[in-house]
Amino acid sequence: MTKKPSNPHDAYARQVLSRAADAASEIRVNIDAELAARIDLDGMVLVPGSFITEDLRSLYSDVLYRTTIDGRGAYIYILIEHQSCSDQLMAFRMLGYVVNIWRRHLDEHPKPEVLPFVLPLVVHSTHTGLRWTAPTQLSDLIDLDDVTRDPLYRYLPRFEFLLDDVAPLDVAALRARELTPAAQLMLIMHKIGPGNPHLGSDIMEVVDELRALLDGPSGVREFDILVTYLFIVGDVGVTDLQPLTDRLGPRAKEVVMTTAERLEARGEARGRAEGRVEMLVEMLTAKFGPxxxxxxxRVQVADADELHLWARRVLTADSLAEVFA
Structure with missing residues (x-):
C-alpha cells in the first residue's frame, strides 16, 4: 500500500515547483538581479528525493535543484510551508535540511575540500492571510538577552533563509508578479481555493492566466493538476466551473469533466476498500475478541487480495494465527 501523500496544498506546490522553469521564476522574484545573473537558473536540474522527516511530511514539501553560481557547483532548496501559523523553529529545521544536503553531496563526492553553496528558500503560502512572524535567522533563536548577545555575537551560528511570504498578498499582487503561469496560478489557487463557496466566480478574475496555462506546452496536464487541487480543497463542482470552461473552450471543459469523474471513481474505490476493512475487523473481533x-x-494497510483471503479464512480458522498465516 502506498504512503499517504502530503496535504493537497503542499502536494500541488511540489508538482509545480518540480518543473525547473516554474521554480526558477519563483527564485527570480526573491533575489536581486545581480545575484540572479550569477546563478545558472536556466540550467537547474531537479534532484530526486525529500529532506523532510517522515513526521513532518504532512505539513511541508520540498524540492532540491543542482545548478552553478559563477561556474561553481551549488544547490537551490525550496520548502513549501502552508500552515496558517509560522513555524517558530523553521530556521533550525532549514539548517538541518541544508546539512543533510551537504551530507548527501559528500556521499556522492568523497574527500572534497569545500562544500557547495546552498540557497534556501521558504515559500509561505496559505489562504488565511496571516503573515510570517517566526525568525528567519538561526541566531535569533538562541536564548540570550541583548546585553549578553553582543559580546557573544561572533560565536553565534550565522544562518538565514530566504522567505517568500505570499500569505498576506491579495490576488492583484500575485498577478503582478513575474512568474510562469503555473507558478503564479499555484499561489493564487492557494489563496482563493480552500473552502471558498464563491470560487466559481472568483476564479474568473484570472481567466487570462488560465488560458496562458492551457496554451503552454504541457497545458492540459498542468490545468488538470490545478483542477484536481480545486476539487479536493474547494467547495466547487463541475457546474460551478461552467462559466470558466465556457470562456476557455472545449479542452478546459474536457479536463474538468474527466477530472471530476476520476476523483469520484477514486472516492468510490476508497469507500469500498474501507468497507471491506471494517467488515473484516468486525468478523475477527466477533470470533476472536479485540x-x-x-x-x-496489518488489516488497515492490507491490499484487496489479502482482505479477501483473510475473510475466507475467518470462517474455518480456530485462531488469529491461522487467519494471518
Missing part, C-alpha cells in the same frame, strides 16, 4: 494492535494495523 484485535492486538499489530494485527489491526
Amino acid at each position: 484485535l492486538p494492535s499489530a494485527m489491526a494495523q
Whole structure:
C-alpha cells in the first residue's frame, strides 16, 4: 500500500515547483538581479528525493535543484510551508535540511575540500492571510538577552533563509508578479481555493492566466493538476466551473469533466476498500475478541487480495494465527 501523500496544498506546490522553469521564476522574484545573473537558473536540474522527516511530511514539501553560481557547483532548496501559523523553529529545521544536503553531496563526492553553496528558500503560502512572524535567522533563536548577545555575537551560528511570504498578498499582487503561469496560478489557487463557496466566480478574475496555462506546452496536464487541487480543497463542482470552461473552450471543459469523474471513481474505490476493512475487523473481533494492535494495523494497510483471503479464512480458522498465516 502506498504512503499517504502530503496535504493537497503542499502536494500541488511540489508538482509545480518540480518543473525547473516554474521554480526558477519563483527564485527570480526573491533575489536581486545581480545575484540572479550569477546563478545558472536556466540550467537547474531537479534532484530526486525529500529532506523532510517522515513526521513532518504532512505539513511541508520540498524540492532540491543542482545548478552553478559563477561556474561553481551549488544547490537551490525550496520548502513549501502552508500552515496558517509560522513555524517558530523553521530556521533550525532549514539548517538541518541544508546539512543533510551537504551530507548527501559528500556521499556522492568523497574527500572534497569545500562544500557547495546552498540557497534556501521558504515559500509561505496559505489562504488565511496571516503573515510570517517566526525568525528567519538561526541566531535569533538562541536564548540570550541583548546585553549578553553582543559580546557573544561572533560565536553565534550565522544562518538565514530566504522567505517568500505570499500569505498576506491579495490576488492583484500575485498577478503582478513575474512568474510562469503555473507558478503564479499555484499561489493564487492557494489563496482563493480552500473552502471558498464563491470560487466559481472568483476564479474568473484570472481567466487570462488560465488560458496562458492551457496554451503552454504541457497545458492540459498542468490545468488538470490545478483542477484536481480545486476539487479536493474547494467547495466547487463541475457546474460551478461552467462559466470558466465556457470562456476557455472545449479542452478546459474536457479536463474538468474527466477530472471530476476520476476523483469520484477514486472516492468510490476508497469507500469500498474501507468497507471491506471494517467488515473484516468486525468478523475477527466477533470470533476472536479485540484485535492486538499489530494485527489491526496489518488489516488497515492490507491490499484487496489479502482482505479477501483473510475473510475466507475467518470462517474455518480456530485462531488469529491461522487467519494471518
